Amino acid sequence: MSVRPRPGAEVPALTARTARASNPRGTTAMWVRDHLDGLWCDEDFTSWYPRDGRPGLSPAQLATVCVLQFLLNLSDRQAAEAVRCRIDFKYALAMELDDPGFHHSVLTDFRDRLCEGDRADQLLDLALERMRDAGLLKERGRQRTDSTQILAAARELTRLELVLEAVRGALEETARRAPEVLDELVDTDWAKRYGRPVRLASQPSHPVTRLTQAGADARRLLDRLPPAARGPRTEALRQIMVQNFLIDTRGNLRPRTDKDGQPRGALRIVSPYDLQARRAIRGDTRWSGYLVHVTETCDADDSVNLITDMATTAPTRDSQALPGIHTRLRARRLLPAEHLVDGGYTSAALLDRSARDHQLQLVGPVKASGSWQEKQQTGYTREAFHIDFDRRQVTCPNGKTSGNWLEPPSMAPYTVVRFHALPCSRKPTSPSLHGGRRCDDRCRGCRLPTSGNTQGIRLSVRPLRSAVGNPTGT
Structure with missing residues (x-):
C-alpha cells in the first residue's frame, strides 16, 4: 500500500455549505478543521509507506x-461510523457527502505504523511547530504536568x-530458530507442561516442585541453545531465571x-x-x-489547552521524569x-535546577518535613530558620x-553553620514557641544545601556540645 498525495485538499463547496447550514454554531470536528487546517499533509507520511503498491x-x-x-x-467502530454518517466529520476531513468512508480496521493499521520507532514524537513535533506558527502556542507561558498509570x-x-x-x-521461539535443539531435548512430559498457555488455579498443587522442575527445564534449554539462536523470548527467560532462581554451593x-x-x-x-x-503501588492503587x-x-x-509533551516511563518517581520533560520542551522551543x-x-x-538551567519557575507543594523535630515537637524545624546566602549567615x-559559615569539601554540597550556645541561652523564646521555654538546647549547628534558592531548603539541626561540655539534643 502506497501513498498518493492529494494536492490542495480543500473542503468541497457542497460539504461546507451543508455543514454550516446544519451546524450554525459549529462542532468540535468543524473547529479542528477551521483552526488547524493544514496541520498535516500527505507528504509528511511518505516515509511510512512503500513507494509502490496500490494507493492507500x-x-x-x-x-x-x-x-x-x-x-x-x-x-474505532464509532469513529469509522462517524466518518461515514456525520456531516461535520466529512467537513473536517474535506470529503464529499457521498464518500463511503473506510473500514474501522484501517485505524488499527495506521496506529501500528505510528508506533514504529519515534514516529509519534516526530508527528507531535510537527503538529506543535505548525500550531505555534498558527498562533495557538507560545513560549514562556504557563504549563502543567501530571502522571497517570497505564496498564x-x-x-x-x-x-x-x-x-x-x-x-x-x-520453546516456541526455539522451534522457529533452531528446531534441531528441540529434537533431542523435548519429550512427552515437556509437551504436557508447555504445550498450551499457562492457566493455573488459585491454589495449584505442588507449586514448589513444579517451580523447581520448570527452572531445571529452563536451565537445560539455555545451556543447549547456541547464542546465535537466542531471541527476545530466550533473553526474557534468562532474565526471569536470574530474578527467581539461584545456584547453591553444591551447584543445584x-x-x-x-x-x-x-x-x-x-x-x-x-x-x-x-x-x-x-x-507499582501508589497509595491504594496497584497496577x-x-x-x-x-x-x-x-x-x-x-x-x-494543548498537549506539549507526553512521556511513557517505568513506574518510578515523578521527579525522575521532570528533567527529560524540560529538555524536550526546550528542544521544541516551548519552555514555560x-x-x-x-x-x-x-x-x-x-527547584534550583529548573531556575538555573531553564529559567522557569517550578510551582508545586513541597513535601512535609519528616524530621524528628516535626514529629516530636521538641525542637526547631528547618522552616524556623532564616537563611541569607548573600551574607552567608x-x-x-x-x-x-x-557565628561562622563553613563549607568543608568532605561535606559537599552541604554547608555547616554554627551558633554560639551561651549568648543564645540568655534570651527566652516567645510564648508562642515551645510554650515559653528557653532556647538553650535548641539553637545549634545547621546543615544547609549550598544553593541560592531558599525555597524547599532541607535543613537538619546537628547536635553539638553546650558551653559546659554536656551533650545536648536539638
Whole structure:
C-alpha cells in the first residue's frame, strides 16, 4: 500500500455549505478543521509507506480521525461510523457527502505504523511547530504536568505462572530458530507442561516442585541453545531465571526465597512478553504497567489547552521524569515561564535546577518535613530558620545570627553553620514557641544545601556540645 498525495485538499463547496447550514454554531470536528487546517499533509507520511503498491487512504485524514477520536472518546467502530454518517466529520476531513468512508480496521493499521520507532514524537513535533506558527502556542507561558498509570497488556501472573509461560515462549521461539535443539531435548512430559498457555488455579498443587522442575527445564534449554539462536523470548527467560532462581554451593538450582533476596518491584519482570512493564503501588492503587506524564498548556486566558509533551516511563518517581520533560520542551522551543506540578515532581534540587538551567519557575507543594523535630515537637524545624546566602549567615527563631559559615569539601554540597550556645541561652523564646521555654538546647549547628534558592531548603539541626561540655539534643 502506497501513498498518493492529494494536492490542495480543500473542503468541497457542497460539504461546507451543508455543514454550516446544519451546524450554525459549529462542532468540535468543524473547529479542528477551521483552526488547524493544514496541520498535516500527505507528504509528511511518505516515509511510512512503500513507494509502490496500490494507493492507500490519505494518512493525513487518518491522523485527523485519530485526533477527533481522542477528543470525542470514540472507539474505532464509532469513529469509522462517524466518518461515514456525520456531516461535520466529512467537513473536517474535506470529503464529499457521498464518500463511503473506510473500514474501522484501517485505524488499527495506521496506529501500528505510528508506533514504529519515534514516529509519534516526530508527528507531535510537527503538529506543535505548525500550531505555534498558527498562533495557538507560545513560549514562556504557563504549563502543567501530571502522571497517570497505564496498564500493561498482559495478564497478572504468579511466580510459577511467570516461569512456566517464559519457558513456553522460549520453546516456541526455539522451534522457529533452531528446531534441531528441540529434537533431542523435548519429550512427552515437556509437551504436557508447555504445550498450551499457562492457566493455573488459585491454589495449584505442588507449586514448589513444579517451580523447581520448570527452572531445571529452563536451565537445560539455555545451556543447549547456541547464542546465535537466542531471541527476545530466550533473553526474557534468562532474565526471569536470574530474578527467581539461584545456584547453591553444591551447584543445584533452587527458587529464591526472602532470605536469598529478591529484586524490588521496580526491577522485577512481571511478563515474559513485556520486559519493561513493572508492578507499582501508589497509595491504594496497584497496577502492572507504566506511567505516562502529560504536559499541557494552561494559560489564564480562554485559549485551548494543548498537549506539549507526553512521556511513557517505568513506574518510578515523578521527579525522575521532570528533567527529560524540560529538555524536550526546550528542544521544541516551548519552555514555560511557570510550570505547575504536584508534590511528586518537586524537590530542592529540581527547584534550583529548573531556575538555573531553564529559567522557569517550578510551582508545586513541597513535601512535609519528616524530621524528628516535626514529629516530636521538641525542637526547631528547618522552616524556623532564616537563611541569607548573600551574607552567608543564618538567623535562629530568637533573632540570633550564626557565628561562622563553613563549607568543608568532605561535606559537599552541604554547608555547616554554627551558633554560639551561651549568648543564645540568655534570651527566652516567645510564648508562642515551645510554650515559653528557653532556647538553650535548641539553637545549634545547621546543615544547609549550598544553593541560592531558599525555597524547599532541607535543613537538619546537628547536635553539638553546650558551653559546659554536656551533650545536648536539638
